[in-house]
Amino acid sequence: MAISKERKTELVTGYDELIKKSQAVIITTYGGMNMLQFNKVRAQIRDAKAEFHVTKNTLIARTFKEAGYIVPEEWLKGATAVSFCFGDPPAVAKLMGQLANEIENLKIVGGVVGGQAVDVAGVKELATLPSLDVIRAQLIGAISGPAAGIVGALNAVVGGVSMVLQARIDKEQPAETPAQA
Numbered sequence: 777m778a779i780s781k782e783r784k785t786e787l788v789t790g791y792d793e794l795i796k797k798s799q800a801v802i803i804t805t806y807g808g809m810n811m812l813q814f815n816k817v818r819a820q821i822r823d824a825k826a827e828f829h830v831t832k833n834t835l836i837a838r839t840f841k842e843a844g845y846i847v848p849e850e851w852l853k854g855a856t857a858v859s860f861c862f863g864d865p866p867a868v869a870k871l872m873g874q875l876a877n878e879i880e881n882l883k884i885v886g887g888v889v890g891g892q893a894v895d896v897a898g899v900k901e902l903a904t905l906p907s908l909d910v911i912r913a914q915l916i917g918a919i920s921g922p923a924a925g926i927v928g929a930l931n932a933v934v935g936g937v938s939m940v941l942q943a944r945i946d947k948e949q950p951a952e953t954p955a956q957a
Contacts (some may be wrong), residue, residue: 784835791839794827800865800889802872802899803847806830807855808881817875817882824871825863831856840888847893851885865889869903 779787795801806814814828821828833852840847861868869887876882887899894902 779832784832787832787835788839788842791829791831791836792842794829794860795839795843795845797862798860799863800861800868800887800902802859802861802869802887803851803885804857804859804872804876805854805883805885806857806881809879813879813882817879820871820875821859821868824861824868826859826861826868828857828859831858845888845891845893847888848886866902866905869899873900873903 809817818828833856836856836858837847837849837852859868859872872884876884884896884899886893886895887902888894889898889902
């Protein structure tokens with residue numbers, strides 16, 4: 777069934793908004809999935825701060841092109857669905873990989889990360905990256921580690937100087953003699 781020009785414009789606008797909000801997209805085929813499987817994918821993807829949309833190939837291809845993404849034509853053949861990752865792309869890629877293993881008819885064909893098309897191997901590689909929270913913790917540790925070392929070294933120097941000064945004060949002051957009765 778053909779869709780109207782207005783509906784096509786609506787869909788392209790919607791895809792464009794999703795792409796602009798996304799940090800990555802993962803392209804899949806889904807031919808033969810049932811509604812229970814769709815609901816499972818959508819619910820789990822939603823929990824990972826992403827959305828799973830069945831797309832019209834010509835319209836999503838046009839949207840990718842307008843966004844400056846070069847996506848191979850063969851990725852957009854047959855029954856296509858796209859996961860738009862709004863939060864942590866590695867977490868979504870890992871989840872999509874798990875779901876593709878569980879659901880026989882769900883296949884990852886590629887994706888776009890940082891504006892660059894990545895094949896299935898690239899999506900699998902993305903799934904192996906640490907989550908955004910882990911990367912942040914590692915970055916904070918890398919930044920604060922040397923700072924903590926500097927603070928410790930400065931404290932040691934200040935402590936050493938104060939001990940030398942106290943020893944000098946003790947040496948300069950005459951020892952008090954006990955009062956004689």
